[in-house]
Amino acid sequence: MRKNILFVINPISGGKSKERIEQLIIDHLDHNQYDYEMAYSNAVDHARKLSKSAVHLGFDVVVAVGGDGTVNEVARGIMSINADVALGIIPFGSGNGLALHLGIPTNPRKAIETLNHNKIKVIDSAILNDVPFFNTAGVGFDAHISALFANNKKRGFSGYVKSVLKEFKKYKSQEYELTIDGEKYFRKAFMISFANSTQFGNNAQIAPLADISDGWLDVSVVKPFPAYQFPALAWRLMSGTAHHSSYVEIIKAKEIIVQRKENGAVHLDGEPRELNGQLDIKIRPASMKVLVPLTK
Structure with missing residues (x-):
């Protein structure tokens, strides 16, 4: 049939x-x-x-x-x-x-x-304040860029890169209180990603060891870093070695609560939303079927 x-x-x-x-x-x-x-x-x-x-x-x-x-x-x-x-x-x-x-x-x-x-792969998904996402979600600089990019008439990778370069020096890192599977962490961060897969897109890997079917999210905390380190961090992302950077901390998690001092931008699979100060993120193991290549 x-x-x-x-x-x-x-x-x-x-x-x-x-x-x-x-x-x-x-x-x-x-x-x-x-x-x-x-x-x-x-x-x-x-x-x-x-x-x-x-x-x-x-x-x-x-x-x-x-x-x-x-x-x-x-x-x-x-x-x-x-x-x-x-x-x-x-x-x-x-x-x-x-x-x-x-x-x-x-x-x-x-x-x-x-x-x-017709090859099926069963993958995890996640929810952030009850809104599902499937690839990555995040707060901080990447969410800020997503909010700006959504209003940019020039779509595509080049427009995204221009937004990043324009905003990078102006953006200020924020303070976050994270509760990850019951344990508290206090971090000042340039951005924090909740990664179900390895990457944002364009092969920029924010969580190189993430497994989309393992029942875990990879919380990738990018710490404040000097401007001269920006090219090195960009290279880390593109080469799949971000987890080796001293400015990147990755923590495996099933449930995360994020407390921020104020409301602000959040992105879910690259799409921006304005949400309140507290964010609740949970993994949903084995919740979506996807058609994939025979090699996956």
Whole structure:
């Protein structure tokens, strides 16, 4: 029996054209395996609603065609029904962190062909103040950049890099009280990431030893550092050696409470939110099915 698959396409993700995606799906999806439909999101949270409707209608697979924000919305739609429905990903974002961690090709044709293998990987997810995330969440500098980047008309990696370089010298580290599985930590931090996978995106690995299926989050605390160390830390991220830096502390966790002195930006899978001072983060082991390449 063929499975029913819905492609939820974000037309603006990553600043990349989706004009050819329909024809690529027609040409490269295995039609002996799948009956397919396509839908386009047109507003914030629309991809989640489309995904949720697809689960109600009996689709077996829902594919996010977009970046990490689109993946988050589609996955949340599936999870809200708690159904036995798989998530597929065709990466079209600025970072594509979850797709890269899972080895899903960024080439659209190859990503579509990955769906044809029908290989399922069960991964963990997490929640931050009851909002699910699947790749990384965080506070501090990366959340600040996410908030600025969301309002930037120029999407894509180059726009993100420009925002980082512009804001880096102006940003001030903050004080945090962390309760990690019952133990208290007091840290002044440039940023803190709650990593389910290894990376933000673009292969920038904030938690190189993270395992998306181990039932743990990696809390990566980046301590304040002198400006001249910025290139060295950037190299650490891109080379997968951040855990060897004296400015990075990584703690395994299942439940985290973060106390901040004031409200501020938080990001979940790169999408910013303004939340109150206290953040509650928990891992949800083995809570999502994802279609991945045969090698994963």
